[in-house]
Amino acid sequence: MTKMILDRRRFLARTGQAMLVFGASGTVMFTDAERSWAMALDRLDAPTAETLLRMCRALYPHDALGDMYYAVVVEALDSEAAGDPATATLISEGVGRLDAALGVPFAALSPGSQTEVLTLMQADPFFQKVRGAVVFHFYNNPLVWRHFGYEGASFEQGGYVWRGFQDAGWLIEPDAEASPPVAYGEGAQP
Amino acid sequence: MTTYDLSDDSVVVVIGSGAGGGTLANELAQKGIDVVLLEAGKEQSIESFVNDEWASFAQLAWLDPRTTSGTWRVARDFAGLPTWICKTVGGTTTHWAGASLRIREHEFKARTTYGEIAGATLLDWPLSLADLEPYYDKAEDKMGVTRTHGIPGLPGNNNFKVMWNGATRLGYQKVHTGRMAINSEPRHDRNACHQLGFCFQGCKMGAKWSTLYTEIPAAIDTGHCELRSQAFVLQIEHDASGKVTGVIYADADGNQQRQAARAVCVAGNSIESPRLLLNSASSMFPDGLANSSGEVGRNYMRHTTGSVYAAFGQPVHMYRGTIMAGIIQDEAENRPERGFAGGYELETLSLGVPFMAAFLDPGAWGASFTRKMDQYANMAGLWIVGEDMPQSSNAVTLHATMKDQHGLPVPNVHFDDHVNDIAMREHAFRQGRAVYEAAGATDIYEVPPYPSTHNLGTNRMSEKPADGVVNAFGQSHDIDNLFVSDGSVFTTGAAENPTLTIVALAIRQADYIAEQMGQGAI
Ligand SMILES: Cc1cc2nc3c(=O)[nH]c(=O)nc-3n(C[C@H](O)[C@H](O)[C@H](O)COP(=O)(O)OP(=O)(O)OC[C@H]3O[C@@H](n4cnc5c(N)ncnc54)[C@H](O)[C@@H]3O)c2cc1C
Ligand code: SF4
Numbered sequence: 001m002t003k004m005i006l007d008r009r010r011f012l013a014r015t016g017q018a019m020l021v022f023g024a025s026g027t028v029m030f031t032d033a034e035r036s037w038a039m040a041l042d043r044l045d046a047p048t049a050e051t052l053l054r055m056c057r058a059l060y061p062h063d064a065l066g067d068m069y070y071a072v073v074v075e076a077l078d079s080e081a082a083g084d085p086a087t088a089t090l091i092s093e094g095v096g097r098l099d100a101a102l103g104v105p106f107a108a109l110s111p112g113s114q115t116e117v118l119t120l121m122q123a124d125p126f127f128q129k130v131r132g133a134v135v136f137h138f139y140n141n142p143l144v145w146r147h148f149g150y151e152g153a154s155f156e157q158g159g160y161v162w163r164g165f166q167d168a169g170w171l172i173e174p175d176a177e178a179s180p181p182v183a184y185g186e187g188a189q190p
Numbered sequence: 191m192t193t194y195d196l197s198d199d200s201v202v203v204v205i206g207s208g209a210g211g212g213t214l215a216n217e218l219a220q221k222g223i224d225v226v227l228l229e230a231g232k233e234q235s236i237e238s239f240v241n242d243e244w245a246s247f248a249q250l251a252w253l254d255p256r257t258t259s260g261t262w263r264v265a266r267d268f269a270g271l272p273t274w275i276c277k278t279v280g281g282t283t284t285h286w287a288g289a290s291l292r293i294r295e296h297e298f299k300a301r302t303t304y305g306e307i308a309g310a311t312l313l314d315w316p317l318s319l320a321d322l323e324p325y326y327d328k329a330e331d332k333m334g335v336t337r338t339h340g341i342p343g344l345p346g347n348n349n350f351k352v353m354w355n356g357a358t359r360l361g362y363q364k365v366h367t368g369r370m371a372i373n374s375e376p377r378h379d380r381n382a383c384h385q386l387g388f389c390f391q392g393c394k395m396g397a398k399w400s401t402l403y404t405e406i407p408a409a410i411d412t413g414h415c416e417l418r419s420q421a422f423v424l425q426i427e428h429d430a431s432g433k434v435t436g437v438i439y440a441d442a443d444g445n446q447q448r449q450a451a452r453a454v455c456v457a458g459n460s461i462e463s464p465r466l467l468l469n470s471a472s473s474m475f476p477d478g479l480a481n482s483s484g485e486v487g488r489n490y491m492r493h494t495t496g497s498v499y500a501a502f503g504q505p506v507h508m509y510r511g512t513i514m515a516g517i518i519q520d521e522a523e524n525r526p527e528r529g530f531a532g533g534y535e536l537e538t539l540s541l542g543v544p545f546m547a548a549f550l551d552p553g554a555w556g557a558s559f560t561r562k563m564d565q566y567a568n569m570a571g572l573w574i575v576g577e578d579m580p581q582s583s584n585a586v587t588l589h590a591t592m593k594d595q596h597g598l599p600v601p602n603v604h605f606d607d608h609v610n611d612i613a614m615r616e617h618a619f620r621q622g623r624a625v626y627e628a629a630g631a632t633d634i635y636e637v638p639p640y641p642s643t644h645n646l647g648t649n650r651m652s653e654k655p656a657d658g659v660v661n662a663f664g665q666s667h668d669i670d671n672l673f674v675s676d677g678s679v680f681t682t683g684a685a686e687n688p689t690l691t692i693v694a695l696a697i698r699q700a701d702y703i704a705e706q707m708g709q710g711a712i
Contacts, residue, residue, distance in 0.1 A: 059555045062564065115556060131555055139547035139563075140244055149567025150509060150543040153241035155394040159384030160347075165511035168348040170504040171355050171629075178354055178366040179346030183375040184382050 039071045043082035044091065049074050051095045054107040056134050058114040062147065069144050073137045077130065087129070094126025192413045194226050199450035201226045202703065203437055204457060205423045205466070208281020209692045210676035211457030212401025213332075215417075216409035217700030223707065225415040226449055227406070228439055230422040230458075231278035236403060239284075239392030243544045246391035250284050252277040255600045256461070257589055262605040263638045267552035272603035273492075274641040275459050279419050280402025282459065282643075283689070284392045287514035288371040288399065289537060290335040291686035292326050295319040296524055297532075297577065300682040303524060304531040309608055310579035311489055315681040316653040316662040325694035333371035333399040333693065334378060342374045343367045344383060347511030349538045352502070352570035356629030357518050357536075364519035368537065371399035371690070372512060378404075385511035387540070421447075424596055426454055426470040426479055426672070434479070434672045440596050453671040453703065453712050455664075457696075460490065460645035460678040464586045465601045467649070467659075480649070480666035480674075485659050487586040489650050490603065491683040492642035494576035494611045497539055498622030499550065500631035501565035508540035508570050516572075521621060522685050530613040533685045534576030536622060541571070549640055562635060570626065574618040575644070577685045579608035586648050603642075644688050649678040663702040664695060671712040675699055 041049055056070040081088035098106040101117040109117065121127045138144060142152050154160060161182060173179075194201050204215045207229040215227045231250075240246050252275045258265035264272055276282045296303045298319055301312040330338040337343050344367045346354065357365040372389070373382045383397040396403055409415035420442035427448070428434045436450040456463045464487035468478040478486050516538030523533050541549060543566060551559055584606060588599035607615075619636045626634050652658025655667035664679050666672040677692050684691075706712045 060560050060563075061557055062560050118555075131553075134555075135547050136244070136544075140544045145543050148543045148563065149505065149507065151507075152542075154386045154388065154510075155241050159386040159395070160510040161383075161385040163510075164507065165347040165385040165387075166345065166351065168351055168504065168506055171348075171351045174346055174351060174354040174358075174365075179350060180343045180367070180374070182345045183342045 039075060041075070041078045043088055044074070044078045048092060048095050049078065051098060051106050052077060052091070052130065054114070055098060055118070055130055056138065058111065058118060059131055060134050060138060061111075065144065065147055069141060070134075070138060072141055073134050076137045077133050090126050090129060094124065094130070097121065097124070097126070191410050191416055193416050194224060196447060197450050198224075199436070200224060200452050201450070202453045202455060203228060203449055203451040204455045204675065205437065206230075206281060206457035206459065206462070206676065207279050207401060207406060207417065208276070208457065208459060208676065209283050209286075209401065209689045210696045211455070212280060212283065212405040213693045213696040214455055214457065214675045214700055215415055216401075216405035217697050218703065219409040219412040219414035221700065221704045222412075222414055223704060225409065226451070227409070227415055227417045228421040228423055228437070228449070229279050229281075229417065229419045231276065231419065233279040233419045234284065234392065234402070236392070236394055236396045239394050241386065241388045241391060241394065243391065243542050246388075250276045250278045250392060254594050255592060257592060257600060257602045258604070259602060260584070260605040262607055264641055265605070267638065268641050271641045273461055273645055274643045275461065275645065278402075279406065279417065280400045283400040284402055285390050286398075286400075286643075286689060287389045289514050289517070289687040290330065290333060290369050290371045290690040291535070293319070293322075293684040293686050293691055294522070297682065297684040300532075307531060307579060307610060309581060310610070311582050312580060313650070313652055313657055313681050316651050321662075322691070322694055322698070325698045326690065328697050329690055329693040332404075333690070334373050334380070335690070336368070336370045336372065336374050337366075338369060341377065344370055344372060344374045344512055344515040346516060347385060347508075348506050349508035349511070349540050349570050350516035352500075352506055352508075352629050353516050353518065353536075353538055353572060353625060356625035356627070359628040360624055362518050362520045362625075366517065367515040368517040370512065370515050372515070373397045380404075383512055387509045387511055387513065389513040422596060423458075423466060424469070424598060426456075426466065428472065428474070428479070428669070432474060432669060434669055452707070453673065455673040455675045455699075455703075456649075457675040459676055460648045461586050461601050461603060463674060463676055463678045464648040465588065468588050469598050480659050480668045480672055482668050483656055483658060485650060485657070487648050488582050488584070489580035489647040490584040490586055490605060490645070491578050491580055491647040491680065492605065492639075493644045493646075493683055494534065494578045494614045494618070495574050495639045496615050496619060497571055497573040497637040497640075498619060498626065499569050499571040499635045499637060500626035500629070501562075501633040502568045502570065502629070502631055505567050506570045507567060509542055513540055514538055518625070521618070528617055530610045530617065531579075532577030532610070532614065534574050534614055534618050535685055535687075536572050536574060536618065536625070539571045539573040550635065550637060552638065562633070565633065570629070572622055572625070574615065574622065575685060575687060576614045576618060577683050578611045580647055580650070580682055581606070581608055644677070644683075646677045646680040646683050646688055649674045651679045651681045664699045665702070670706075673699060673703065
């Protein structure tokens with residue numbers, strides 16, 4: 001059993017491809033080199049979701065971040081589509097245009113060709129919808145923030161006053177007139 | 191809390207509880223004048239604020255529909271969101287960063303100093319720095335502005351260190367952690383800043399001055415002020431003599447109420463205040479209240495802004511610590527030889543990853559964008575705050591067809607950059623770049639303006655009634671018991687962040703209202 005998984009991982013790492021497995025209805029299982037995970041879908045079908053996922057990646061490519069982070073965007077679009085037929089139509093027709101652009105499914109295109117197709121579609125409301133969704137949902141994920149070195153909420157940890165707000169040691173220290181010392185002691189209570 | 195009857199016509203009604211309205215309500219109440227403070231937004235608290243950019247935006251920002259027009263980039267990038275203003279008790283003093291600078295003497299005399307500039311509707315203010323100095327003093331004390339009244343400056347964070355390194359290498363002299371309405375040490379029963387880095391999200395330490403937890407509770411404590419939140423004023427009413435008599439507002443349940451008033455003070459910020467005056471048109475005042483000059487809504491200013499972000503070979507973590515405690519003031523003077531009138535400040539600014547993605551290059555996508563985002567941890571940032579030119583056609587007007595949830599026409603915000611604004615922005619971008627080059631940046635990015643945070647001028651003060659909406663005390667030229675008490679009264683924009691001046695003017699206005707009431711004039 002273990003062996004099989006290892007082999008499978010090796011295979012996946014080699015091809016760089018994620019495996020798409022159709023799970024129970026409404027769930028799309030992905031298995032990629034790092035981990036397997038599921039995308040819960042209410043409205044979109046699996047091929048549409050997969051194409052959207054490829055589109056999100058092509059729009060905002062961060063090679064170090066796995067597909068699961070982009071899936072958050074697809075899930076958000078899916079729940080919007082579930083509540084709003086116009087959005088559902090916009091997405092299914094938009095994905096149709098993505099696949100039709102070069103006659104080969106978008107998900108099967110090379111990164112260069114994906115960019116080319118997206119460039120041609122920039123004015124499309126579908127493009128703008130998905131682009132806006134990535135900006136809002138992908139970059140708003142605390143797990144993604146770690147990749148960027150952003151630490152999120154700080155109040156619970158007492159802010160940065162004793163946790164590195166001046167720790168950029170590669171810079172010359174400003175004089176005390178320009179930047180006075182912290183005016184209270186470390187024991188000071190919030 | 192004292193409560194007042196809807197029919198009590200002895201009260202002064204203040205509309206809006208932000209910098210202007212919150213301060214005015216407190217100053218009046220301290221003098222024993224009864225105030226009903228009507229605020230469209232809900233009440234939050236230091237406890238309910240969240241360290242999360244979008245969640246906080248949803249909690250505090252004004253999100254009612256608005257439209258935009260004009261050649262400014264905001265109309266393209268954020269068509270439905272021309273401004274970044276709050277709808278909550280405390281108004282935009284919940285979101286603001288705390289930079290508190292006095293307007294300079296020559297800026298109060300903009301028309302005289304800069305002369306005639308084609309396309310600009312410059313005027314001198316009907317008051318001077320000397321008139322306002324005592325009130326600036328009171329405002330700085332009230333707000334606890336650092337580097338005034340013996341209050342120490344704030345310690346500089348990493349973002350400031352980068353700025354200081356570049357600026358001093360470039361030869362700039364006036365570089366420090368700014369004058370900030372943020373406690374550097376505990377003061378007036380409020381905490382010191384703990385460098386949370388969420389100044390724009392409501393300060394969870396209460397270290398930053400906001401009317402929410404200073405002026406407003408102090409006003410209520412006097413027993414002379416009633417705060418009604420979720421009270422959205424729809425119209426100001428007047429009698430046959432033209433005096434205002436009260437306001438109609440929608441309460442939390444959407445029911446309309448009428449509050450009688452002895453005087454009405456409008457402090458809804460520079461979009462909603464002119465909108466309310468325009469929406470209050472009557473057969474006697476067909477162009478809207480206080481609008482015999484036709485200037486209500488015009489001369490809209492937003493400061494010449496823009497940001498510069500730069501990436502370095504080493505980590506900066508600019509988001510750690512006070513957002514705006516860092517300033518370069520060497521470019522703030524008027525030096526026409528630079529090719530433009532007026533001056534600008536450069537101030538530190540940082541955004542978290544969520545806002546950075548939305549603002550760094552609005553609309554951009556692809557690998558060139560994500561490469562910039564990948565530099566986030568090593569980035570420093572500053573923004574430009576410069577004087578923009580008032581123009582008659584830059585205006586808040588009522589939309590012809592679109593209505594809000596109360597059935598009132600939504601405001602359209604029109605703005606075209608003046609050529610002076612463009613020349614200044616280009617200069618400031620070049621200088622901002624130079625600062626970061628001097629600090630050793632590997633990449634530098636010019637970032638277009640965000641939705642307007644400084645909204646000014648749409649009910650401007652003027653000496654002559656034909657040139658503006660209100661006099662030097664914010665009293666409308668047309669109607670003696672109608673006042674404007676927010677940033678919309680600015681005659682010109684000046685280079686400084688506006689809130690200290692809004693607060694100083696509100697303190698001064700309270701003295702004047704009390705005096706006028708004492709004399710039975712209103
Ligand atoms: C992110 C950010 C950072 C900023 N940083 C700084 C800074 O560092 N320094 C500085 O000087 N300034 C700063 N500002 C600007 C500052 O917040 C504003 O200048 C100031 O708050 C304006 O005061 P005001 O009284 O005009 O309006 P506001 O503070 O906006 O208050 C207006 C209030 O009126 C209410 N209102 C509007 N219409 C109605 C109605 N019809 N009925 C009832 N209530 C109504 C609104 O809900 C709101 O609460 C910043 C702003 C933002 C958004
Ligand atoms: S940095 Fe200071 S002012 Fe800003 S939110 Fe934190 S404690 Fe408040």
